[in-house]
Amino acid sequence: MTAFDLPQEAFEIVIIKTTGDDRSMIANDIPLKEIGNKGLFTKEIEEALLAGGIDIAVHSMKDMPTVQPEGLMLDCYLPREDTRDAFICSHADTIHDLPQSAVVGTSSLRRRAQLLNRRPDLEVVEFRGNLQTRLKKLEDGVAFATFLACAGLKRMKIPGVPMTPIDTDDMLPALAQGAIGIERRVGDALTERLLAPLHHHDTGLRLAAERSFLKTLDGSCETPIAGLAELDGDQLRLRGEILKTDGSLSYAGEISGSIKDGAALGESLAKELLAKAGPDFFDHL
Numbered sequence: 001m002t003a004f005d006l007p008q009e010a011f012e013i014v015i016i017k018t019t020g021d022d023r024s025m026i027a028n029d030i031p032l033k034e035i036g037n038k039g040l041f042t043k044e045i046e047e048a049l050l051a052g053g054i055d056i057a058v059h060s061m062k063d064m065p066t067v068q069p070e071g072l073m074l075d076c077y078l079p080r081e082d083t084r085d086a087f088i089c090s091h092a093d094t095i096h097d098l099p100q101s102a103v104v105g106t107s108s109l110r111r112r113a114q115l116l117n118r119r120p121d122l123e124v125v126e127f128r129g130n131l132q133t134r135l136k137k138l139e140d141g142v143a144f145a146t147f148l149a150c151a152g153l154k155r156m157k158i159p160g161v162p163m164t165p166i167d168t169d170d171m172l173p174a175l176a177q178g179a180i181g182i183e184r185r186v187g188d189a190l191t192e193r194l195l196a197p198l199h200h201h202d203t204g205l206r207l208a209a210e211r212s213f214l215k216t217l218d219g220s221c222e223t224p225i226a227g228l229a230e231l232d233g234d235q236l237r238l239r240g241e242i243l244k245t246d247g248s249l250s251y252a253g254e255i256s257g258s259i260k261d262g263a264a265l266g267e268s269l270a271k272e273l274l275a276k277a278g279p280d281f282f283d284h285l
């Protein structure tokens with residue numbers, strides 16, 4: 001097949017609502033972890049992919065489980081956006097400038113744990129809904145500050161949000177934050193060929209390290225995990241952190257090696273942190 005044989009018709013976009021997008025769940029303010037975290041934003045989409053109703057699925061990689069269902073795979077990543085979290089507050093630029101005992105809204109276990117680890121005096125309240133909903137809650141004074149991913153803010157292009165990107169030395173983001181991946185059926189040769197030119201190699205290398213780190217740590221626990229891989233020439237540097245949900249304890253580490261060995265580096269760093277933390281560290285479901 002040559003490039004001239006590629007389908008000429010427009011591609012149809014099918015919008016699929018997932019449990020994670022369900023407004024009734026959001027309205028009830030049930031913490032996401034109680035609805036069931038694994039595959040919350042992916043299950044219905046993956047079912048459509050397996051049934052053949054759609055041929056590719058576009059996902060925020062940070063919401064993707066580390067293992068895909070039988071028959072599905074991911075080997076196409078778009079160029080990554082800003083990986084950082086943003087601190088959203090009209091009255092302070094960093095979490096260190098917040099007044100004593102200030103109320104911060106977030107529904108992310110990781111952000112809650114990192115925040116309380118750095119500022120145990122703060123109060124965290126559940127904060128969910130889409131971006132606009134959360135910004136409205138902030139405006140209404142439900143909380144003094146919140147966090148959002150820089151990537152989401154940039155992609156949505158919402159003007160006038162009081163945001164300050166957080167240095168990754170202060171707060172590591174979620175694994176795979178800012179990355180978009182395209183999932184497809186195993187053995188779908190046409191789709192594989194169409195996707196190949198879209199794949200961003202460096203993002204793939206970083207995600208290999210980050211997803212391996214997460215997969216090795218994942219197990220049956222809901223312990224907050226943060227981490228980020230960065231490339232420098234032929235070297236990959238992976239940093240990671242695991243925390244107690246209440247922020248009372250944190251273990252962090254980093255590892256560097258060849259960009260070719262991302263998966264092995266991810267596994268090594270995860271095992272190092274698991275050994276440091278010991279078996280009693282983890283919060284089980």
Ligand SMILES: NCc1[nH]cc(CCC(=O)O)c1CC(=O)O
Pocket residue numbers: 060061062063147148149151152176177178179180
């Ligand atoms: N879990 C929700 C989610 N999944 C991906 C993004 C942002 C975009 C990205 O990280 O790629 C967000 C929102 C947020 O964390 O603020």
